Amino acid sequence: MANGEMVMEPDSMPEALLAGIPVGGDRVRRHRLSTRLWHWLNAMTVTIMLMSGLMIFNAHPRLYWGQYGANPDTPWLEIGNAGGHGVLRIGSLALNTGMVLGLTRRPDGSLHATAFPGWMTIPTSYSLSDARMWHLAFALVLVAALLAYLVRSVINGHIRRDLAMRRGEWAPAHLWADIKQHALLRFPTGLAALKYNPLQKIAYGAVLFVMLPLVIATGTALSPGMDARLHWLVDVLGGRQSARSVHFLCAAGLVGFFAVHIAMVLLAGPINEVRSMITGWYVLPKERRAKAPAPGEEIAA
Amino acid sequence: MSGFNNSAILSRRRLLGMGTVGVGGLLLAGCDKINANPALRSILQGADDLHYPLQRGMLGRDTLAREFSPAQMSPVFRTNGNVTADTDAYRAHVADNFARWTLTVDGLVKTPLALPLAALMAMPQRSQITRHDCVEGWSAIGKWQGPQLGGILAMAGLLPAARYAVFHCADNFGTTPYYESIDLIEAFHPQSILAWRMNDQPLSVGHGAPIRLRVERQLGYKQAKYVMRVELRDTLAGLYGGKGGFWEDSTGYQWYAGI
């Protein structure tokens, strides 16, 4: 197991089957109904929150630290345009964003000054009120779905059994082996593919226990009503405009997760993976055939 | 031969490109169609309306909005929306420093009032340094001073049917007058004041002279400027668009602006 991979000799398979242990090629139950329902509801909700959120950002495309921040104050991030192209300003850094951020070309060829272009936003043309209509409605869905899912997953053992890191999985050597396997795009097969690997657990844990709760907390902190009740929340975040900045950074973090997540699903076998998240059933990837062992070399199984 | 192949590839590539743009366009058009669907909009707006009872449940009647120290104030407090009321009547008030201006309090009250600015200045005052949060996302911290709205309403005496306080303003958007409304919990909240002073100066025209409503637990569009009249009503139906405020009627901002 030096390389952290399960290698099974073809000869040992019937034995494994007799023992009721699934092997590569077997159809296994992978995702509970609650996981599948939450996953797709959440994927839709996060998408709507993100796209309507970008439209809300368009109403004031500047971010600040502290309690206050408006046009006379200095933003740490700003999306605008200058010299006929878009500009993303972060601190003293100014990035030319061409016709993607800050400035876009309409189908009729005319230029349109907008932080995020219409194809990224809900709705596609400027409407702060419609964006808020979507954002505030689905914020409730996001919170309710996450709460229900976390409670359910504590009760049915999903968190303890599938998401919590096992003893030893935090060991740097183990993590490093897992990172190398990912980098080589050698995904687990057979029995080892039955469970989430440590990097998967870390990523899903980050989404379920850090990014989504933080995006909800920072969104709540933006509410002047909730600020009256939850001073401490806004204080912890360093003020309302800081909360808005962290809210935006959380959204960016979720986009980052999403990009890697989709890449991994595509690389690991999209049909089998997505089917498992829809039907619950997953076909364990077949074991890679082990190289013939050199004389005297032992094979770990 | 190779030329033929090239153009075939090119056109296939172009087709693919056009296909992508086409599918993208269809998706976007689809999104906009969904966004325009009346049934869906009413479901979403219904969900948005839940924030009102949710926050009312969590907030309590008199929970105070955060107040700040003078050192925490914005160096410059920007204006927004209308920066003057573009009418002859308002210009005349500005010209004589609001000496002949009065605030009307009427509707479902026992004693309708006409209060000159001097009367508002002579009432017990509250001053507070609070954060103004615009629906667009920016915030500015400023100091506001004026009589509590609750005290003025108590002077007039509410009739039992009164449910909402409506603020009629001197400014217009096009030909539509600005107005706003709040429930009575908000109207009698200790921080709800009719501010005639801002940052230790008489309220400027840009910020809503002679008085501006401060409702500190809600967003900027509730902080009506150029308030001329407070009307007590049992319903918001039948008044302008019926949604209780200029932005609520014209673009669909939520009436309860606690988030």
Ligand code: HEM
């Ligand atoms: C349409 C795009 C998406 C696809 C195709 C997709 C696909 C999948 C698949 C196949 C799995 C199971 C992986 C496995 O069995 O090893 C999974 C799990 C997961 N996905 Fe996604 N996903 C999508 C969007 C998202 C989004 C937007 C989020 C959150 C922001 C998300 C968060 C998660 C989480 C947290 C898990 C683990 C769930 C658990 O076991 O509790 N996914 N996804």
